[in-house]
Amino acid sequence: MAKTKAEKITSIEEEIRQLENRRRQLVQEQKAQERKDRTKRLCRRMGLFESLVPDTIPLTEEQFKTFLEKTVMTDHARRILDGLTAQNAPTAPIQGAETAAQGNTPPTAHTAHTAHEGGAGGSMNGGGLQG
The missing domain is CATH 1.20.5 (Single alpha-helices involved in coiled-coils or other helix-helix interfaces)
Incomplete structure (x- = not known):
């Protein structure tokens, strides 16, 4: 019908x-x-x-926050992070597909100072953050 x-x-x-x-x-x-x-x-x-x-x-939460701010936000820590995120940049499309399948987001590349610092983030001075 x-x-x-x-x-x-x-x-x-x-x-x-x-x-x-x-x-x-x-x-x-x-x-x-x-x-x-x-x-x-x-x-x-x-x-x-x-x-x-x-x-x-x-x-305490406040002490932990202070610790992180004073250690992670140093120039040395930023260079290490920039170096690590720069290493991920060439493989981002491949990792992006894998992490999307896992529901994770790929790290954002912070390359503001990595270009002129020549891989300063490659070593963490024996594993510790020293600034």
Whole structure:
């Protein structure tokens, strides 16, 4: 039996509503996965950090924040980070596909001073941050 134009319109509008609901559901699932991935990454990284610097465990949140600001935000630490992110830059398209599949985002390259510093981030002076 042939549908009238009004029935076709109603059918298409219902299909549109279903697709919009499905899109909302997929966006919600994507956000939930991103939250789970971020939580997992934060736990892994802080676990590694605490295993490398166990003296930070008893610090208060404010003391820990001060410690990070004074150690991580030094010029030496920035050069190390810039060097590491610059190493990732040539492989970003390959890693981007892998990390997208895992729900992780690739690191952002900070190359503001790496070009003229000649790979200063290659060594961490025996593994420690010394500035």
